[in-house]
Amino acid sequence: MFKHTISELKEALVCLQAGQVTLHYPFEPSVVADTFRGRPVLNTRKCMCCGACANACPSRLITLTDGGGIRALHFELGRCTYCGNCRDACPQEAIEMSNQFETATANPDDLVIHAEFYLQTCRECSAVVGSQREVDVVREKLSNSPVRLNYADYFDLCITCRRKRAIHTPSLTLEVVP
Amino acid sequence: MLLELERIHSHLLWIGLACHFIGFDTLFMQSWRIREPVMWLTEYLTGNRKTYGMNKVGGVARDLPSDYRERILPVVGRIETETLGAVDAILGDSSLQARLSGTGVISYEDARAFCVVGPTARGSGVDIDARRDHPFAAYDEVEFEVCVEQGGDIWARTLVRIRETMESIKIVRQLLDKMPGGPVMAKFDEIPPYRVGVSSVEAPRGEVHHYAMTGPDNRPYRWRVRAPSYNNLQVIPSMLRGQKIADAPISVGSLDPCFSCTERMAVIDKDSGAQKIYTREELMRYSKNVIARSGGAVTKQSPVSEEIASVAALPRNDNERGG
Numbered sequence: 401m402f403k404h405t406i407s408e409l410k411e412a413l414v415c416l417q418a419g420q421v422t423l424h425y426p427f428e429p430s431v432v433a434d435t436f437r438g439r440p441v442l443n444t445r446k447c448m449c450c451g452a453c454a455n456a457c458p459s460r461l462i463t464l465t466d467g468g469g470i471r472a473l474h475f476e477l478g479r480c481t482y483c484g485n486c487r488d489a490c491p492q493e494a495i496e497m498s499n500q501f502e503t504a505t506a507n508p509d510d511l512v513i514h515a516e517f518y519l520q521t522c523r524e525c526s527a528v529v530g531s532q533r534e535v536d537v538v539r540e541k542l543s544n545s546p547v548r549l550n551y552a553d554y555f556d557l558c559i560t561c562r563r564k565r566a567i568h569t570p571s572l573t574l575e576v577v578p
Numbered sequence: 579m580l581l582e583l584e585r586i587h588s589h590l591l592w593i594g595l596a597c598h599f600i601g602f603d604t605l606f607m608q609s610w611r612i613r614e615p616v617m618w619l620t621e622y623l624t625g626n627r628k629t630y631g632m633n634k635v636g637g638v639a640r641d642l643p644s645d646y647r648e649r650i651l652p653v654v655g656r657i658e659t660e661t662l663g664a665v666d667a668i669l670g671d672s673s674l675q676a677r678l679s680g681t682g683v684i685s686y687e688d689a690r691a692f693c694v695v696g697p698t699a700r701g702s703g704v705d706i707d708a709r710r711d712h713p714f715a716a717y718d719e720v721e722f723e724v725c726v727e728q729g730g731d732i733w734a735r736t737l738v739r740i741r742e743t744m745e746s747i748k749i750v751r752q753l754l755d756k757m758p759g760g761p762v763m764a765k766f767d768e769i770p771p772y773r774v775g776v777s778s779v780e781a782p783r784g785e786v787h788h789y790a791m792t793g794p795d796n797r798p799y800r801w802r803v804r805a806p807s808y809n810n811l812q813v814i815p816s817m818l819r820g821q822k823i824a825d826a827p828i829s830v831g832s833l834d835p836c837f838s839c840t841e842r843m844a845v846i847d848k849d850s851g852a853q854k855i856y857t858r859e860e861l862m863r864y865s866k867n868v869i870a871r872s873g874g875a876v877t878k879q880s881p882v883s884e885e886i887a888s889v890a891a892l893p894r895n896d897n898e899r900g901g
Binding site for chain 1: 622663664667673
């Protein structure tokens with residue numbers, strides 16, 4: 401009996417030592433760590449719609465669809481596991497894992513990211529080359545590199561037409577400028 | 579190391595829940611308070627409180643922050659002193675002991691017959707632990723004791739979990755001393771398709787087995803998880819036989835069952851929202867039909883197989899808590 405009373409006093413001590421530990425959440429913000437992986441945010445100014453994120457997503461919630469001259473990038477965040485693979489895969493660093501964790505909503509459309517990009521189609525066979533932004537980014541990167549492209553209109557061609565062109569005149573397509 | 583941090587907070591969570599089931603909410607609150615710094619720590623280390631997303635094919639997704647040692651040691655030390663204080667208090671609590679002793683008894687024979695795993699088995703005197711029996715990760719480089727109690731009742735399971743929490747703290751300290759530097763990912767080319775891999779990991783609740791078959795395009799083709807709750811739930815009928823109804827919640831709770839880990843697949847009609855549970859015969863018939871239709875390999879043309887594939891692609895593991 402005596403032992404029991406002592407242990408009860410110890411339990412009381414455990415509680416008293418702790419003091420108040422709860423926050424007045426939601427009336428005061430609950431701060432997360434800097435490294436926290438919250439809801440992904442897409443920076444549409446940086447994104448070039450290459451689809452690396454769609455390839456990396458283990459939940460396969462990122463989809464690319466072409467149609468009507470537009471390539472649509474679609475995130476279905478209801479299935480997101482916040483793994484951050486899309487952020488790690490993005491060559492443009494356009495995806496950021498924000499610190500938003502209050503994602504509960506009654507409206508499923510709140511958990512959707514939808515971005516549309518103009519498509520670049522092939523000049524000769526009108527197959528899809530890529531998004532216009534993607535082509536622009538490659539063009540810009542190439543202009544800053546020592547490699548020169550001899551056909552300026554090379555970007556307007558799809559991969560099949562480029563191959564045809566390269567077979568006929570292989571030496572003319574690329575040239576390294578010293 | 580993360581698995582041991584996970585075990586610390588999972589066992590503290592269980593102690594809290596067990597106390598909640600028997601109406602001892604003071605300790606429920608206190609053990610969850612003691613547990614919370616581990617969650618903050620893992621949020622800092624991995625970017626999330628629970629779903630760490632660390633394991634990847636070939637290594638881990640990200641390296642630990644540079645100041646991880648300074649972050650982990652004080653938290654672990656604080657948990658140790660606080661847990662010792664709380665445990666010291668509950669071990670002398672005769673009313674708690676009287677409530678938990680002799681209830682929810684799983685005999686050694688039952689534990690063997692139903693193949694229970696984890697703390698549930700070790701509480702019944704079955705000396706199994708995947709960390710020692712099939713060493714994975716770095717468990718062959720650390721010293722730890724496998725905690726076994728002979729009682730078989732809930733009190734024995736409580737003691738096992740309390741002692742394991744202390745062992746986990748010891749393991750974390752050893753790992754911090756021995757943590758090597760270097761790259762976090764191994765280099766590899768394309769993953770060869772249709773190879774099979776099986777692994778067994780000692781999760782906080784017991785052994786969790788993963789079976790995976792690689793598929794084309796670096797994607798898994800088959801993936802099956804056997805969560806420890808699946809084994810442990812089977813023992814409930816024999817455990818509850820002859821008991822009072824008032825003992826049922828704490829008895830079932832003492833297995834620390836995770837139903838969301840055990841039930842892994844539901845087929846839902848996208849249009850009507852109707853759910854369907856397939857029986858074994860239906861699944862067998864269905865898989866034979868699909869294979870016959872697609873000429874040997876399951877393709878994504880069938881809408882149902884696509885749904886199953888998308889369900890299977892959701893990364894889940896036993897470390898996750900339902901809520």
